[in-house]
Amino acid sequence: MATIELLSKEKIKPSSSTPQHLHIHNLSLLDQRAPPTYVDLIFFYESPKSFIPDFDPSQIPQNLKKSLSDVLTSFYPLAGRIKSNHVLCNDDGVDYVQTRVHASILEVTESPNPNKMQKYVSNIGPFVSDTPLSIQVNFFDCGGVAVGVRIAHKIADIASMVMFVNAWSATCRKDVKNDVHDPSFDDLSCHFPPMISSTSPISPPPGDDDDKNDVVLVKRFVFDKEMLLALKKIGTSSKVTNPSKIEVATAFIWRSFMMAHKARNDTNNTNFLAFHAVNARSKVDPSLIPAHSFGNGCMQAIAWCKNGNEDEQVQLPVLTAKLRNAIRMIDGEYVMNKIKNGGEDEYFEYEGEGFVEACVFSSWCKFGAYEVDFGWGKPHWVSTTAVPFKNLTVFIDTKCGDGIEAWVTMAEADMALIETNYKQIIQLIS
Structure with a gap:
């Protein structure tokens, strides 16, 4: 130790x-x-x-x-x-x-x-x-x-x-x-001018905190090239013919989360949301928001699965398509509209009925973390730490660039099904 x-x-x-x-x-x-x-x-x-x-x-x-x-x-x-x-x-x-x-x-x-x-x-x-x-x-x-x-x-x-x-x-x-x-x-x-007030409009922590007795775990799942190819094959449909590795990994974790709830709860009146951070800098003319603009430049894409108890709603191809549609909505026109409104109404206004279970996803891939060289070579490994928010997943590149690491924070019962499904994917490719 x-x-x-x-x-x-x-x-x-x-x-x-x-x-x-x-x-x-x-x-x-x-x-x-x-x-x-x-x-x-x-x-x-x-x-x-x-x-x-x-x-x-x-x-x-x-x-x-x-x-x-x-x-x-x-x-x-x-x-x-x-x-x-x-x-x-x-x-x-x-x-x-x-x-x-x-x-x-x-x-x-x-x-x-x-x-x-x-x-x-x-x-x-x-x-x-x-x-x-x-x-x-x-x-x-x-x-x-x-x-x-x-x-x-x-x-x-x-x-x-x-x-x-x-x-x-x-x-x-x-x-x-x-x-x-x-x-x-x-x-x-x-x-996106700030809101002038005595207190800042801080976002609440992600995740459902109704059950304070939940045991929350943090685990790291490595999806190598072969696992991602297997997930891409499963997640391919007429709506998404070439899903990205982030799309299928997100869909895999989101689906496991929904199925865990289905196994122990009545989900007839439950709606499942997936929030995914999207870098707005890359969506507009660089002269407007350059890539080197310092601060928070992300907006939230939101995929919505109504009544997650319906089996066809929680199949990987369906969820992959929902995620792609949500992420692609954060385009240049969307960002420009938010700029015109000073950033107001940027967050999703949920109008559905029933309970809501939300997962938050953030991809830290392709930002050049493995290029950081202080004069003695590039990193052997780049990691983050355990995050104190439930239902949060952070994706990080693997060193080779072909795979991704998923750092998942979830309640113990939800995490158990992710682990089970993860092992099934490993068995599928072995």
Whole structure:
């Protein structure tokens, strides 16, 4: 079992002071509606000396801290403090922790336990304080390094988070030819102005919290290339002839959730919703919302399955088609309409009758997390941590890019059926 020894804790401030006219960073309406949590990514690197013979590991701590200080001059809100409707960019600094992990890095990455990953990120959460960002750098006895990044969802989504870490790593390796853009902090708040009030309109945590006695579990499911091909074959229909890996993995988990409820409840009057985050930046002209727009740039696609007890409603091809239709509704026209309305009415207004059971899905794939290179190679593995919200699934790329990891948070009874169905898919391809 890996034990962790605290080595140091300090504040890293921008290497250049933030100009007075930039001291207020206004949140957008999408920022205000983001869940009040931190988002975690941990980048695991095997010992650089195993493939860079002349590498000097003693330079790592100083290089990381100096480059972080330098890059914070461009990402200055991350060194500020979160207020109700804005960030005070006062250069207070980023929490920066260094630890020694008395274990081999492979002990953690070969059979990871989602519930034990929190130790590799700075403990300032999980619910948001006024600190936007914290960093924890973990040095393993074997020479491996894990860089844990924790960012407040209130000021950044996964696209912005990875953009920052890639900019930091490029600065650390002194890559003067890197194509990382300086962040743009005004686009999203300009198009989606904040709601001015004493309290921000924070979204409630996802999931049905009626039963406080539920045992909530977090598990990690790896869908490799062969499993995804099998799911794509099952999920193909005349409506969706070439489903994506995210579509079929989402449909698989959503279907398992519905079938678990069907097995133990009367679902005649139950409606099942699947919320899926969609990056709005890619849906409109880049001159309007550039890819490097910093903040929360996602909107929610909502698929709806009425009365989940009807067997034909919960077959994988049907659910895959519902998800595709919902996700494709978040197109350029949709985003432009929301911009014209200042973001209002962006959230789904449910008008059905009966009970509602909702699952929330977020894909962190294809944002370049495995491109983060601080000067000693790309990550051996990228992970997140256990999330405190029930009925939430986060998808992350596998290193090879052909598969995906699903980090699922659900009640024990629902999780059991996902595990059963997952094993059936493995048996199908074996």
